[in-house]
Amino acid sequence: MELKTFRGGIHPPYQKEATANRATVEISLPAEVVIPMQQHVGAPDSPTVSVGDRVEAGQKIGTSEAFISAPVHASVSGTVKAIEDRPDFTGALVQSVVITPDPGQPSKWTDKRDTSNLSADQIRDIAKEAGLVGLGGAAFPTYVKLSPPEGKPIDTVIINGCECEPFLTCDHRLMLERTDDLIAGLKLMMKAVGAQRGYIGVEANKMDAADTLTAKLAGEAGIDVSILEVKYPEGAEKMLIDAITGRRVPPGKLPSEVGVLVQNVGTAVALQDAASTGKPVIDRVITVTGPGIKEPKNMLVKVGTSIEHLIEQCGGFAGTPGKVIMGGPMTGWAQKDLTAAVVKGTSGVVVFDSASVDVEEEQRCVGCDKCLDACPMFLMPNFIVKYAKVGKWEMADKFGVNDCFECGCCSYVCPSGISHIAYVRKAKAELTAAEKK
Template sequence: MNLKTFLRGIHLREEKELAEKSAIRRVLPEGEMVYPLSQHIGAPAKPVVAPGDRVLMGQQIAEPDGMISAGICSSVSGTVKKIEPRMTVMGETRDAIVIENDGQYTPAEGFGAKRDYKSLSPDEIRTIIRDAGIVGMGGAGFPTAVKLTPKNPESIDTVIINGAECEPYLTSDHRLMLERPDELIEGLRVMLRLFPKAKGVIGIENNKPDAIKLLSEKLSGDPQISVQPLKTKYPQGGERMLIHAVTGRDIHSKMLPADAGCIVQNVATAIAVYQAVCCSTPLITRVMTVSGDGVNTPCNLEVYVGVSHQKVLEAAGGLNCEPEKLISGGPMMGTALYTLDVPVQKTSASILAFAHDPVAANPSTPCIHCGRCVSVCPVHLVPQMMQVAADFDDFERFEKLHGMECIECGCCTAACPAHRTLTQSFKYGKASVNRLRREAKAAAAKD
């Protein structure tokens, strides 16, 4: 097997055996559904419904508000109760549309209608994807229609499907590749129609041999799409790392994948594209992994966007203890949850519950200058020096050390024998630099 990879990175305990054999199970929600207007990169969506309105499943309830934005469709039928600020998985309060689910799941007109994508123009395909509210479902949440509209479509020669799923515990993309391979392949074909010179590559880490085998068999002899096995290493699923592994090309933070002739999409996103374009079904559900030693029955659930994390956890049999740590997303790049009373968003890949918090169990001690953080950094930075600059608010030096290039993967933190909270410092440093830039821009505009 010809395995490709990137330089550096780290080998982690995978812990995928907890849920990787669990077939996807759909869970119908009950009661109140909450749809934050900002669950993607860019401008928040603009409501097109008002309190008291009756809505149908698949109906658009908020439209994109600007070039980089994404609409939102109701995942249930029911009545709009209110539009008010609600807490999100990021711990922020954002305006949200609250709908009382009537339990009928009455579809909007045209919902589920079959369509031949080959009869559609590239612009029509992009419009359908935009109206369906599709965003990157691997975590970032960048509007998919925007990503599929690069400045020079003719320069795109490779469309990559990210099947690495390199975060520990997460298995939802693995299950999607096994259970919905045809939808994945057709979703990729839809996207390839937008880039006539491009070929498709599905990159899969070699800890998923069943997915590699299944998709390779289905694509045997296909002149346009191939499967590329990847070495199991974190963060193989990072956009820069994946592009380097598949094409050998390097990109930095000021470049877009399109600048290197590539478009990268997540497995779930590609399937969502198929469902929207070929089946007239907007993005209203997603598959989540519910795992960790604090969960009674680790599993993979297809849940409706807008349902609470509490309901999802209950569908997995609930907790077997009082967890010290709850995480939305993966353990390396996810977000700690202090409450389960927050809605599932389009980007919600998982809920992890841990009986013990490894960070709290290993308090930070002084740096011993061993250099392990440098040896594992996939973007070739010097984390120990960057942390000193960030912690002492020396943001000029932080920038000179290329701190803004950090992808916040957490490799340095995981490798550090002194348990330094390096990634946390870099998030602070990057946020501070961006704040100072905004302030300088605002001051210049006043002059």
């Protein structure tokens, strides 16, 4: 079988064995949930509740009038304990609603309705009301993506089931455990944008998921499973579109430019949940794993649960913790403390023990060009770093820093241990700040 793929990329050790075959489990409630008002791309929400209020699980507690935004909901029934700034997974202080959960939580969203007769407008409204965002990590509001710009028709929807980040297995589990809902969610997305073609892209190291999906789709016209080479970052939007359809999204443009919409597995399942039961995005499946975790797991977690609680639920640390990353090891964020909360876009927590953390100092660039060969966006990461180091942000811009989607391939291959993403993030922040002035 010929596997589809893209140019560039890397082959890191995938290390998914610890959790790939572990069914998703529910965990106990934390002592508090911390719901940040900004957990999506776009304008932050403003709280619609006050300290001391009783809230019900699924109740809207933060909204914004901005077009690009997404409401947030209470992930538990309980009492609002505080509304205050708390550090999020990036370390930034973000206004958050802190809720003390009731000891017992009501059973809700168990009745399912047929979603096949919903109109495109109804599907978009459901996505908006549910606070649905890209659950693969991008956290872009889904209803905006389901509203293609005038003159840019979408003919193809691709579900990203690659999960090419090492260690993470939550999407793999969803494809196996929520197969019907995933397919139903894809059909809703196709209807919302008027697309006739649907694909579910799966890397060849998850053939059990690919086979399950293929069997379910037998006799289904217009939707296919596409098997992709196991390569990082196969699941990145532009790489996936290239690999599956052969269409190239021009630099600085969106997938709608080539008639394609890409959504993550979790987003499709959550859309179907919202459409069939009315459940907003208040929980998600994440993977907690790594050599520094005693009992790695895939778990269904309430939005707002702290990393600390997740680690406790996995039996604690194995050995001395060296590095805790929220997200995958390639694109995730290293954590200084463990109080940051799971947000809608959190796909996992990876813990390395001190023995497996490389603490080598960053060295001078030796001009080997390995980062150029690895970059799937055809950028020159060495030059972006060179200019970012001396604060020449406009030159970093000229070298395409805003086309970098922070996959980390360049750092992975760099013999000098240069952390390109840190420079890229700094340059992007400086350019955005300069634009606002």
